[in-house]
Amino acid sequence: MSSFALERDLATQGRVITALAKRALRVQLRRAQFLLPSFLLPLLLLAVVASGTSAAQQLPGFPNTGSYVGFVVSGTIMQGTLLAGLMAGIAIAGDIEGGFFDRLLSAPIHRVSIVLGRVLGTALIGMVQAILFVSVALLMGADFKGGVIGVVLTVLLAALSASAAAGLGATIALRTGSLSLMQNLFPFVFVLLFTAPAFFPRALLNPVLETISVVNPLSYVVEGMRAALFDSAALGSVWGGFAAGIGSVVFTCALAVWAMRSRLRS
Amino acid sequence: MISNQDSAASADATIIVEGLERVYSSGLRAVDGVDLAVAAGEIYGFLGPNGAGKSTTVRILTTLLRPTGGHASVAGFDVVKQASQVRRSIGVALQEAALDPLMTGRELLELQGALHGLRRAESKLRADELLERVDLVAAADRLLNTYSGGMRRRLDLAMALVHRPMVLFLDEPTTGLDPVSRSSLWTELRKLNDEGTTIFLTTQYLEEAEQLADRVGIIDHGKIVAEGTPQELGRLVGEPGLYVKLIEQSESGRARDLLAVHGAVSDREAGGLTIRTSLGARAIAPIVRTLDEAQIEVDAVEVEEPTLDDVFIAVTGHRADEDVTEDAS
Numbered sequence: 403m404s405s406f407a408l409e410r411d412l413a414t415q416g417r418v419i420t421a422l423a424k425r426a427l428r429v430q431l432r433r434a435q436f437l438l439p440s441f442l443l444p445l446l447l448l449a450v451v452a453s454g455t456s457a458a459q460q461l462p463g464f465p466n467t468g469s470y471v472g473f474v475v476s477g478t479i480m481q482g483t484l485l486a487g488l489m490a491g492i493a494i495a496g497d498i499e500g501g502f503f504d505r506l507l508s509a510p511i512h513r514v515s516i517v518l519g520r521v522l523g524t525a526l527i528g529m530v531q532a533i534l535f536v537s538v539a540l541l542m543g544a545d546f547k548g549g550v551i552g553v554v555l556t557v558l559l560a561a562l563s564a565s566a567a568a569g570l571g572a573t574i575a576l577r578t579g580s581l582s583l584m585q586n587l588f589p590f591v592f593v594l595l596f597t598a599p600a601f602f603p604r605a606l607l608n609p610v611l612e613t614i615s616v617v618n619p620l621s622y623v624v625e626g627m628r629a630a631l632f633d634s635a636a637l638g639s640v641w642g643g644f645a646a647g648i649g650s651v652v653f654t655c656a657l658a659v660w661a662m663r664s665r666l667r668s
Numbered sequence: 669m670i671s672n673q674d675s676a677a678s679a680d681a682t683i684i685v686e687g688l689e690r691v692y693s694s695g696l697r698a699v700d701g702v703d704l705a706v707a708a709g710e711i712y713g714f715l716g717p718n719g720a721g722k723s724t725t726v727r728i729l730t731t732l733l734r735p736t737g738g739h740a741s742v743a744g745f746d747v748v749k750q751a752s753q754v755r756r757s758i759g760v761a762l763q764e765a766a767l768d769p770l771m772t773g774r775e776l777l778e779l780q781g782a783l784h785g786l787r788r789a790e791s792k793l794r795a796d797e798l799l800e801r802v803d804l805v806a807a808a809d810r811l812l813n814t815y816s817g818g819m820r821r822r823l824d825l826a827m828a829l830v831h832r833p834m835v836l837f838l839d840e841p842t843t844g845l846d847p848v849s850r851s852s853l854w855t856e857l858r859k860l861n862d863e864g865t866t867i868f869l870t871t872q873y874l875e876e877a878e879q880l881a882d883r884v885g886i887i888d889h890g891k892i893v894a895e896g897t898p899q900e901l902g903r904l905v906g907e908p909g910l911y912v913k914l915i916e917q918s919e920s921g922r923a924r925d926l927l928a929v930h931g932a933v934s935d936r937e938a939g940g941l942t943i944r945t946s947l948g949a950r951a952i953a954p955i956v957r958t959l960d961e962a963q964i965e966v967d968a969v970e971v972e973e974p975t976l977d978d979v980f981i982a983v984t985g986h987r988a989d990e991d992v993t994e995d996a997s
Contacts, residue, residue, distance in 0.1 A: 428771065429768060500766055502768055508732060510753075
């Protein structure tokens with residue numbers, strides 16, 4: 403392929419990915435059954451956790467972050483982005499069952515663009531979630547020493563977390579094509595969440611969860627958000643968060659592309 | 669059966685299918701050695717009951733499914749080796765208008781434009797043109813979940829036309845539509861065909877195939893069992909019939925004996941008779957004269973051309989609206 407043809411192809415696929423991302427975003431924001439888990443449920447949990455378990459910050463080993471809500475908001479963002487990823491999987495399974503997916507497959511576009519369009523749309527939702535949840539936390543009394551830069555880094559980490567979750571959701575949807583199975587995966591989001599230091603520091607997790615948290619890439623992303631928001635290396639590593647986030651996105655998107663190829667071969 | 673070998677060899681065919689097979693992992697042979705050729709500018713009706721292999725064939729021709737045997741090309745491109753070029757050349761409207769209910773008609777058309785490589789401004793312009801063409805301007809900015817079945821089908825057709833395809837594949841485009849919506853869609857398809865678009869249409873409706881198709885292929889259990897123009901297929905049933913209705917029902921026995929010289933006579937309900945004759949409509953005058961000379965009064969005489977329904981029963985042994993036992997489509 404000549405460099406001109408390659409450039410033209412990339413521009414076309416860029417437009418395709420943008421159009422599919424816009425569709426993902428638009429439909430997700432129009433459907434209450436998608437909005438409630440991705441936005442309302444994390445906020446409810448934030449309110450419950452912040453008021454019901456705030457005494458946890460008195461425990462020895464709990465880092466000083468001012469308010470407990472400031473500490474747990476990273477966990478809330480993580481929860482929201484994981485649920486957005488699950489919703490992305492549900493949307494893909496819905497497209498497969500409803501026949502819309504065939505419309506995408508019958509268009510002259512790269513199969514990877516179909517996955518990337520959905521992932522990009524979910525990343526944008528993750529960014530909106532992060533801005534909303536951080537704003538709510540500020541209203542609830544949180545004080546983020548990291549300032550605007552810390553929030554911007556957190557929003558970017560949320561985008562990575564949502565993208566990785568969307569890649570995983572897409573993989574399962576493409577492998578199974580089953581809407582009902584996707585809907586039943588809801589509890590697994592909480593397994594992923596509680597095996598990462600979403601609501602408590604790693605040192606206060608029980609030994610089994612603490613061991614699992616070491617291999618759970620979400621641990622590094624959530625700690626990275628916390629480190630960015632509080633501008634504190636003691637809470638985690640921002641760059642470690644980005645490394646884990648980018649690695650997870652690449653891995654889950656590769657899995658989704660593989661699942662797509664397997665689906666088309668069958 | 670009318671042979672399709674001549675047409676299959678046609679050099680200017682837009683769709684060429686040779687020995688096409690699709691066997692599923694369950695062992696089900698959904699498509700079993702299909703050969704067909706569709707010329708440029710033709711409307712080809714692919715007729716068969718549910719599960720006969722129609723949709724599987726369309727899915728292969730539209731690159732959504734790989735064949736397990738044989739070859740197929742569309743617009744000069746191999747459906748397996750040159751799938752991307754095939755997708756650029758075709759428009760597809762699959763069964764049950766798969767449209768996102770939470771998008772508007774305009775949004776869907778613009779998305780389809782982007783999927784086919786149109787720039788944003790081009791997509792918007794094309795969406796406006798197509799909304800007008802399918803008479804959906806007033807509903808363009810409403811969510812799809814407020815559209816009727818007929819409106820969804822029209823939008824589905826418009827989406828298939830966004831990139832001005834050479835070949836249009838329509839899988840049961842009017843299933844579930846009321847007669848008015850069906851007729852409006854047929855008018856639009858004829859118009860498209862007049863503009864030069866080749867149309868490959870699957871249907872369970874014999875009337876649809878008769879109304880629209882230049883040629884019809886009948887598929888049953890994954891094999892083409894007959895192919896030709898509706899008129900050619902009609903001849904498979906045998907000689908056309910003339911229906912004669914008598915005023916006096918009691919005269920039917922005498923009339924049957926007298927008319928035997930014109931062809932094979934069979935009884936119909938309420939004193940009617942059917943005479944099968946190769947002369948068709950030209951036999952009307954001698955038949956009426958024979959009955960008049962015998963002073964038997966005739967109420968009506970009608971020519972009965974064989975329908976595709978008759979053809980279907982003749983070549984498959986069952987009706988087109990009966991499902992095949994194993995659903996292959």
